[in-house]
Amino acid sequence: MSGGIYIASKTTHADRWKELRAAGHPIISTWIDEAGIGETSDFPDLWTRCIDEASACDALIVYCEDGEILKGAWVEVGAALARNRPVLGVGVDAFTVRHHPGISLIDDFDEALAAALYLVKQASDDDGENSCFACAETLAEGDLVYYNLDGGYLHVFCCGPERDSFFNDNEGSLGVGDPIPRPLIWTADEKRPLKKVSDEVNDAICVDRFAMEMKAKLAKARAKGRRGWDDPKACTTDELSEMLREHVGKGDPLDVANFAMMIHQRGGSIMPDAAALPPGFCWINQPINVTGGDYVYEGQLLCSFPKDEENSAIRYIVRDQNRRLFIHNAQQCGLEATIEDPRPAICPCTMIEQGEDCAVGYPSMLCGICGGTGNAPQDQVTALAVEMVKIASDMGEPEDPFAAWESVSLVQSHNTQMRKALDKIAGMVDDETAGFDDAIDLATATLAATATEGSSE
Structure with a gap:
């Protein structure tokens, strides 16, 4: 129990202190409940409580009447003085310990009780400064804290971990590039200013804070059903590396850090671009x-x-x-001794200019060389068919547009729709009345018709 008044005296006065407690005074001495002969069954527990209570009280009264010899009471007084608790002495003038600066000599008990009650009230009024604003726990010497804008202090990990929980030295919001301020080392000594933690301690706190946010981000991902990073059958470290690089472009350092953690735990390396x-x-x-x-x-x-x-x-x-x-x-x-340039050759289909609305881009999904995948828009298929016909005509080989296309080292198309269109265009070569515009119209119509056929199959 913390706070309140602890009374150290001979056990013969226990009933008097119990009466004060029953009257509503904040007496926290529990030894008074087992002061009779044979009432204490566990002395180690009794003395542990006595020291803890004397160390945590708001004021200690040590009481001695004429002819009494105090023994255990001095142990309790020492515990209170060691924790800078105020001690009020009644009838202890004959003892040299009275000279300790932490002991105030009082003439009678009633005056000492009034002084102790005042100290209890004063400690209660100061609780905001001596306890954490968030968890309300009493601050201990050496605790790492942040100053609270509304007064008092917060334990380091009672604040955050989000950046908007912190402010700069001018009590303003943190801007981009502003570091979270270093924590302070709390002390009850008002004469000593609070010092900032060392580089080593600050680094450890920042890593712990960042890890808390990493865990929260992973928890959100698991809630969405994302898992399996630690299963080699589900993904390789190279795939994790690719995902890391993708998220570098998205800009969230938490995602990048989580992928780096996964790669590290798998014993892998980040694959270079x-x-x-x-x-x-x-x-x-x-x-x-x-x-x-x-x-x-x-x-x-x-x-x-x-x-x-x-x-x-x-x-x-x-x-x-x-x-x-x-x-x-x-x-x-134990590997090959020679090698040619291992970089893949540039696919010829990347030479074809494609429209901005193309869903595939470079390379084209119509390319039979690089095996691109996707669904190209109908007008894109038509445009490529038209370009093939134009090239075939320019090269004097309108009867074989595929051969003309290959001869200029562009792409080989395996698209069924385009082949059907080109076959019909090739069949028009012997028709003297058919012009180039007619071939284009026929190609467009054929492509549209074959698309309809494919959707109905």
């Missing part, structure tokens, strides 16, 4: 046993690269179990 790799570098990211020469260890093969520009000899970058990086030749890794 293939477009950012230097010419000749190829990202691999797979386990490997290095066995060549003096190097024998299990590691992760990260990537390969050409030794120099003049030849195609390969070198491999491997990370060992201590996360150190090594460069090995092919023999040490």
Whole structure:
């Protein structure tokens, strides 16, 4: 029990203190309920309570009448003084402990009780400054706190973790780029200003605060049915790495951190952006046993690269179990000794200018070379068919538009709708009355008709 008045005296006065408690005075001494002979069954518990109560009281009265010799009472007085609790002494003038600056000598008990009640009220009025504004727990020396705008203090983790729970040194909202202020080290000594925590402590608090928000974000994801990051059958570390890079573009550091955590817990590495790799570098990211020469260890093969520009000899970058990086030749890794530029060739279909409303973009889903996927708009299919006819006519091969298209190294289309349209266009070649505009009209009509057929199947 904290607060209130603790009375230290001979046990013969216990009934008097119980009467005061029954009258409504905040007497917190529990020893008075077992002061009779044989009433205490557990002395270790009794003395633990006595010390705890004396240490936490708002005021302690030590009472001694003529001829009495105090014993245990001095232990309780010492406990109160050790915690800077005010001690009011009645009848203790003959003891040298009276000289302690924390003890005030009072002539009679009634005067001491009145002074103690005043101290209790004063402590109650000051509770806002000596307890956490959020959880109401009493602040202890050394607690890490933040100043509360409405007065008093808050425990570090009773505030936040969201940024809008904090303010800057000018008591304004935190702006973009403003760090959350460092916590303060609380002390009851009003003469000492509160100091900010060290770099080490602040780093630990920031990491803990960030982890709290990461957990909250993961909980929201689980509520939506998202799970399986720790199942190799559900996703690879490379897939997690791709998702991390995708979320970097979205800008939420919590998502990026959670994906980084998943990759770390899977023992993986963040796959580099293939477009950012230097010419000749190829990202691999797979386990490997290095066995060549003096190097024998299990590691992760990260990537390969050409030794120099003049030849195609390969070198491999491997990370060992201590996360150190090594460069090995092919023999040490048991891999191919030479390699040509591993970067994929640019698909010819990316040379075709596509409309802004195309749902696929580059490469085209109509391309039979790169095997693009998706559903292209009807007008896009028509436009490509028309372009093929134009190329065939320009090259003097209107009877075989597919061959004309291939001859300029663009794309090979396997789209059924386009083939049907082009077949009909090719059949018009022998019709002397048919012009180029008629071929285009027929291609458009055929494409629309075949689309209808496909939707009814």
